[in-house]
Amino acid sequence: MSTFIDQKIEQYIEDHTSNELEILKNLERNTHLTEMKPRMLSGKVQGKFLSIISKMMNADRILEIGTFTGYSAICLAEGLKQGGKLITIDINEERVDIVQNAVESAGFEDKIICKIGAAEDIIPQLNEVFDLVFIDADKINYSLYFDLVIDKLRSGGIILADNVLWSGKVTDDKKDKDTLALLAFNQKVQQDIRVENVILSIRDGITLIYKK
Numbered sequence: 001m002s003t004f005i006d007q008k009i010e011q012y013i014e015d016h017t018s019n020e021l022e023i024l025k026n027l028e029r030n031t032h033l034t035e036m037k038p039r040m041l042s043g044k045v046q047g048k049f050l051s052i053i054s055k056m057m058n059a060d061r062i063l064e065i066g067t068f069t070g071y072s073a074i075c076l077a078e079g080l081k082q083g084g085k086l087i088t089i090d091i092n093e094e095r096v097d098i099v100q101n102a103v104e105s106a107g108f109e110d111k112i113i114c115k116i117g118a119a120e121d122i123i124p125q126l127n128e129v130f131d132l133v134f135i136d137a138d139k140i141n142y143s144l145y146f147d148l149v150i151d152k153l154r155s156g157g158i159i160l161a162d163n164v165l166w167s168g169k170v171t172d173d174k175k176d177k178d179t180l181a182l183l184a185f186n187q188k189v190q191q192d193i194r195v196e197n198v199i200l201s202i203r204d205g206i207t208l209i210y211k212k
Contacts, residue, residue, distance in 0.1 A: 005201070010045075017045050021078075023105045024071060031069045034098075041068060042136075042162075046203045047075040050134065050160070053208075054079025057158065059131040064088040065119045065145050066137030066162075070099040070112075076134060077111045086112050087126065089119045090137075123148040130154065136162040139178040142185040150194065150211070157211050159195075161185070165205025 024047060031041045042050065054062065054076045060083075062076050067090035077086045090099075093116050103112045115122050119137060123145070133149045135142060142161060153159060164170070164186055169179045189197050189209055196210045 005203075014045055017048050020044050020047055021074070021106065023102065024074060026105075027069060027071050027074075027102045030098075031071070035069065042072040042075065043203065046162075046206070047071060049202055049206070050075040051078045053158065053160065054132060057131055060084045061128050061130045062086040062132045062134070063123075063126070063128070063130045063149060063152075064134045064136070065123075065149075066090060066135070067092075067095070067099055067114065068136075069095055070102040072134060072136065073099070073112055074102060074106045074108060076132070077106070077108045080111055084111065087115060087128070088112060089115045089117070089122050091116070091118055120144060120148065123152070126152065128152060131157050133157070133159045134162070135159065139163065139166070139185075140181045142181060143188050146185065146188065150192075153211050155211055159207075159209040159211070161189075161207040161209065163204045164199055164207045165201070167204060 028041055028043065050072055055078065057079065058081050059079055060081050064073050064076060064086060067073055067088045073086060073088045080086060096116060099114055103109055120141065130153050133153060135145050149159065164182055166179050166182050169175065170183055189195065189207060194212055196212065198208050200206045200208060
């Protein structure tokens with residue numbers, strides 16, 4: 001994922017964003033050392049946005065689709081009310097130890113439940129009503145994930161979908177399959193009368209979707 005916002009502006013934004021937890025700094029550093037695509041990690045600015053949204057909502061139940069190394073899950077879990085739970089789903093078994101170590105280091109082992117497998121198989125089995133959903137997995141299935149979670153989201157709940165600008169490719173003349181999938185998702189949300197939505201130009205673009 002390449003940046004399409006001026007790097008000086010990005011640095012200014014980061015410099016004027018509250019610091020993240022120390023565990024998150026360490027997790028970001030380790031992710032850059034061990035992962036082939038470390039920019040999949042949310043990072044300080046997006047992570048703080050997720051944390052503040054969660055805190056504003058005083059969320060009791062959060063669903064995350066796409067765990068990666070656990071950075072965003074920890075940010076979202078910061079806003080959980082006492083006794084609240086976050087369920088995070090990822091298909092990659094190889095990062096289980098990394099995620100569990102990060103969750104334990106943050107002291108969130110009682111708040112975060114990690115599930116390994118295909119989200120399209122796991123979500124229908126969840127007997128929960130969610131306050132907040134974060135979609136940050138394979139772009140091809142964004143529309144499917146939206147359909148799977150919208151009826152599990154309470155009225156007044158929020159879905160956040162990451163990477164919806166896809167490094168600016170959504171406005172390119174030539175579009176790959178991921179870009180086409182994101183364009184279809186963006187249009188689907190725009191036309192859904194059950195929600196109100198706004199695309200925020202945070203990092204790679206986040207759609208904030210409010211269920212009426």
